[in-house]
């Protein structure tokens with residue numbers, strides 16, 4: 215017997231989600247939201263006072279979603295106002311300015327603030343985070359490169375996009391992927407689907423790349439004391455080479471880190487008898 219199939223594909227039930235923006239003042243949070251919702255760019259800086267709230271309807275795959283967006287003021291002065299808005303959030307847009315290193319370094323502080331406000335029972339693992347490396351149009355002033363930002367985001371299981379609210383680059387793709395991930399999360403009973411967790415590299419690899427980037431000289435880079443012997447240098451090099459070899463490591467920035475380690479070893483061995 216033939217199954218009694220519906221003629222038209224049914225549109226699935228609409229859903230409502232809550233999204234917040236976080237990041238330092240002037241990183242471009244309001245402009246990113248305006249660019250997506252109103253298709254325009256506001257060059258003049260108008261600081262958000264406390265919270266800006268908006269509702270928007272979007273179509274993602276076969277779903278209509280109503281999005282409540284809470285655009286948070288980045289200035290520390292507004293901490294008291296924004297702290298009550300962290301609860302019941304499904305998605306976070308975490309923004310930094312690629313020309314302002316402090317805004318990138320502040321991402322950890324923003325996460326810590328959110329964790330603190332959610333308290334011990336708030337599960338940050340079940341929230342979709344998208345990191346926006348914003349103002350990529352300002353190429354001359356860029357000081358946080360893509361691999362550094364991507365590594366920070368992906369090692370935490372967060373999405374990462376390069377965006378410009380001014381030109382619109384990356385904005386639609388970012389929101390579509392972000393909303394899509396939130397739908398997957400809701401369909402999965404509010405738990406981040408396992409797929410999003412598989413990042414393809416280890417915490418040790420990510421931490422090592424970060425350590426290498428921040429090292430002050432070749433000794434420090436190889437993790438040996440100044441004056442170490444050839445054997446010690448070679449041993450340290452081999453360990454790092456196995457960990458970061460481009461054939462084995464797909465973490466953002468691993469290729470540059472591997473090259474830096476090779477160069478550091480060569481430089482040190484030249485001067486060790």
Ligand SMILES: Nc1nc2c(ncn2[C@@H]2O[C@H](COP(=O)(O)OP(=O)(O)OP(=O)(O)O)[C@@H](O)[C@H]2O)c(=O)[nH]1
Pocket residue numbers: 237238239240241242243244245246256257258259260261262263286287288289348349350351352377378379380381
């Ligand atoms: N060139 C360039 N400027 C941008 C971009 N995004 C934002 N801006 C500018 O950066 C300034 C700050 O943007 P906002 O969106 O107001 O920053 P915000 O993060 O919401 O700041 P607060 O409301 O204080 O938290 C404004 O002058 C914007 O015009 C961008 O992608 N490129």
